[in-house]
Amino acid sequence: xxxxxxxxxxxxxxxxxxxxxxxxxxxxxxxxxxxxxxxxxxxxxxxxxxxxxxxxxxxxxxxxxxxxxxxxxxxxxxxxxxxxxxxxxxxxxxxxxxxxxxxxxxxxxxxxxxxxxxxxxxxxxxxxxxxxxxxxxxxxxxxxxxxxxxxxxxxxxxxxxxxxxxxxxxxxxxxxxxxxxxxxxxxxxxxxxxxxxxxxxxxxxxxxxxxxxxxxxxxxxxxxxxxxxxxxxxxxxxxxxxxxxxxxxxxxxxxxxxxxxxxxxxxxxxxxxxxxxxxxxxxxxxxxxxxxxxxxxxxxxxxxxxxxxxxxxxxxxxxxxxxxxxxxxxxxxxxxxxxxxxxxxxxxxxxxxxxxxxxxxxxxxxxxxxxxxxxxxxxxxxxxxxxxxxxxxxxxxxxxxxxxxxxxxxxxxxxxxxxxxxxxxxxxxxxxxxxxxxxxxxxxxxxxxxxxxxxxxxxxxxxxxx
Ligand SMILES: Cc1cc2nc3c(=O)[nH]c(=O)nc-3n(C[C@H](O)[C@H](O)[C@H](O)COP(=O)(O)OP(=O)(O)OC[C@H]3O[C@@H](n4cnc5c(N)ncnc54)[C@H](O)[C@@H]3O)c2cc1C
Numbered sequence: 001x002x003x004x005x006x007x008x009x010x011x012x013x014x015x016x017x018x019x020x021x022x023x024x025x026x027x028x029x030x031x032x033x034x035x036x037x038x039x040x041x042x043x044x045x046x047x048x049x050x051x052x053x054x055x056x057x058x059x060x061x062x063x064x065x066x067x068x069x070x071x072x073x074x075x076x077x078x079x080x081x082x083x084x085x086x087x088x089x090x091x092x093x094x095x096x097x098x099x100x101x102x103x104x105x106x107x108x109x110x111x112x113x114x115x116x117x118x119x120x121x122x123x124x125x126x127x128x129x130x131x132x133x134x135x136x137x138x139x140x141x142x143x144x145x146x147x148x149x150x151x152x153x154x155x156x157x158x159x160x161x162x163x164x165x166x167x168x169x170x171x172x173x174x175x176x177x178x179x180x181x182x183x184x185x186x187x188x189x190x191x192x193x194x195x196x197x198x199x200x201x202x203x204x205x206x207x208x209x210x211x212x213x214x215x216x217x218x219x220x221x222x223x224x225x226x227x228x229x230x231x232x233x234x235x236x237x238x239x240x241x242x243x244x245x246x247x248x249x250x251x252x253x254x255x256x257x258x259x260x261x262x263x264x265x266x267x268x269x270x271x272x273x274x275x276x277x278x279x280x281x282x283x284x285x286x287x288x289x290x291x292x293x294x295x296x297x298x299x300x301x302x303x304x305x306x307x308x309x310x311x312x313x314x315x316x317x318x319x320x321x322x323x324x325x326x327x328x329x330x331x332x333x334x335x336x337x338x339x340x341x342x343x344x345x346x347x348x349x350x351x352x353x354x355x356x357x358x359x360x361x362x363x364x365x366x367x368x369x370x371x372x373x374x375x376x377x378x379x380x381x382x383x384x385x386x387x388x389x390x391x392x393x394x395x396x397x398x399x400x401x402x403x404x405x406x407x408x409x410x411x412x413x414x415x416x417x418x419x420x421x422x423x424x425x426x427x428x429x430x431x432x433x434x435x436x437x438x439x440x441x442x443x444x445x446x447x448x449x450x451x452x453x454x455x456x457x458x459x460x461x462x463x464x465x466x
Contacts (some may be wrong), residue, residue: 002249003029003235005462008242009256011039011403012057013440015225016068016455017254017462022232024463026252030229033241038222039256039401040409041450047291047388050349052217055392055400056409057450058339058354059308061202063221064209065131066451077224079212082307082344086211087300088174088181089378091313095300096178102207112175119157119169120179123204126150131208134201135446135453137420138427158197159416162188165196166315173314179203180318181310184335186414187282187358189326190319194416211307213341217348221450251436252462256455258403258411258443259423262432269433275424279443282414283325284394284407285356286367291388292351296340298379307343311336311374325358330365334358336374351385361406362394403441411442420445430458431465438462 004026007018014030015037022028036042040056047053060079063069081100089095099105102121106113123130129147157165162183166176183190183199205211214220226236245253245266255262259276262268268276298304312318312335321331334357342351355375357367368391375382392400394407403411412418422429423443430438440458442448 003027004250005029005252005254006031006248006250007254007256008248009033009039009403009441010037010222010226010236011256011441012041012063012450012452013442013455014039014254014256015222015229016452017256017440017459018229018234019072019225019232020456020459021252021254021462022229022234024459028229028234029250030234030236031240031242032236032238033402034400035239036219037226037236037238038219039403041218041222043217043219046289046390047352051291051352052348053289053352053390054218054341054354057218058213058341059211060214060218060221060450061205061209061211062449062451064212065128065205066135066453067128067132068452068456074224074228076227077221078215080215080344081210081212083305084302085206085306086181086308086310087303087306088178088310089298089300089303090174090177091377095303096174097302097306098178098203098206100207100210105207109175109178110172112170112172115169116175120200120203120207123154123200124207126154127208130154131205135451137445138429154200158200159193160196161192162190162195162199163315163319165199176315177313177318180315181312181335184310184312184318184322185337187410188414189323191323192415194419198414213307213339213344215345215347245434245437253437254440254455254458254462255437256403256441257439258405258441260405261402262439266434266437272424272433279423280413280418281361281405281408282410282412283358284361284363285397285409286359286363286365286371286394286407287356287392287397288368288371289390290353290386292353292385293387294385295342295351296353296375296379297381297385300378303378305343307339307341309338309340311338311378322358325360328360330359330363330367331357332370333374334367334370336371338375359394359407361408363407364393364395366391366393410448412447414447419447422447428461430454430461436462436465
């Protein structure tokens with residue numbers, strides 16, 4: 001297959017690389033193993049005909065904040081914002097709410113309102129310059145002394161374990177729980193360093209850009225990127241799994257794959273190979289989707305307006321569940337990350353629900369009962385609303401997307417040790433020792449999420465190398 005550039009894999013990073021290379025005038029061929037483009041952006045009818053479910057990513061805060069997507073100015077994609085960004089129900093007391101408006105959120109946090117404004121609020125106020133720095137942790141940076149100063153302050157808090165940060169910054173059960181629910185997106189043991197950083201970034205994004213879904217499903221975003229590529233003369237081929245690099249004939253090859261797949265695809269220099277072999281994958285997820293005959297009957301009606309709902313109770317309870325998972329155990333009361341897209345988007349064919357919990361990498365445990373028990377805990381009668389359910393454990397996830405190794409949705413453990421060493425130590429880890437071959441997946445900085453920055457970096461380096 002002859003082209004100026006071949007991109008393997010059509011997740012948000014692969015799509016971003018393909019579009020940017022095509023915009024720079026390169027003849028691009030995009031090869032995707034699955035029948036549908038999008039990787040973590042795919043949607044499908046998982047339960048009943050006409051019901052649209054997101055197979056992977058659904059909350060698009062990262063896409064809205066990402067410098068790559070902001071520069072792209074993509075047409076035809078509408079972000080739908082729920083009335084409340086996120087809710088955190090608690091036993092025997094009102095749910096805690098994260099609003100788009102940081103001051104409204106702070107008011108709801110009572111005694112901890114000031115602390116929320118001083119921590120999360122400060123990160124949100126630093127705005128896009130700080131986000132850009134975080135999503136380009138290795139540069140290139142435009143010199144902005146004020147942003148570096150803000151980043152230094154942010155970094156000192158971000159490096160802390162969530163348990164330490166939450167107990168130091170906040171006094172109330174509510175604020176600590178809200179923050180723990182945010183930080184637990186990282187899939188890290190909340191006692192580990194840097195886990196507070198994920199909580200700070202995700203909470204700040206709720207205030208800076210909101211936590212929207214894509215109207216019509218995340219697939220709409222993937223399809224818009226494919227349409228953009230084709231409008232620039234690029235070719236996009238689905239159902240084509242690349243097994244060996246030798247199959248490809250192009251001066252630029254960009255791989256939206258993780259280290260394990262790269263190792264199987266190419267003969268690599270010994271030092272680099274050893275670096276990739278040392279790369280660690282994180283816990284997996286057990287994902288569920290439901291078709292409901294109406295909204296979830298939350299005990300606290302305020303939760304109905306939230307796009308995202310964090311289930312798992314207090315900081316202590318969530319930290320215990322995540323510590324169990326990190327230690328390779330199945331948590332009986334897991335932290336559950338739930339999204340009710342109908343709160344923002346009425347075009348999904350009815351009330352559809354999306355949720356997952358963390359499990360040890362490669363786990364075969366069926367977590368359906370544990371997940372539904374956590375929903376019932378805060379929404380008694382939930383099970384009566386279920387028309388159909390669909391489950392995917394780690395092996396099912398990896399079967400639909402080989403990048404989800406052992407069910408790890410982050411492309412590798414998001415720990416401090418792998419924040420920059422992703423997948424190897426290098427000032428430009430998107431570059432590989434093979435001339436013209438670049439990595440762009442979430443196994444490169446800045447890591448997981450729909451931000452396209454791995455693709456942005458790989459395309460930039462590829463264009464510079466030519
Ligand atoms: C269940 C789940 C929920 C998530 N929720 C969110 C969320 O709400 N918000 C958010 O920002 N992020 C979320 N994420 C994470 C986000 O989806 C990923 O971080 C992001 O998709 C990574 O993008 P990527 O381009 O690196 O890889 P992927 O999106 O994983 O895409 C990789 C693509 O490459 C293809 N591929 C791999 N190997 C080959 C090969 N040899 N030949 C051809 N094609 C190949 C795969 O089939 C796949 O299509 C979630 C992920 C999952 C799975």
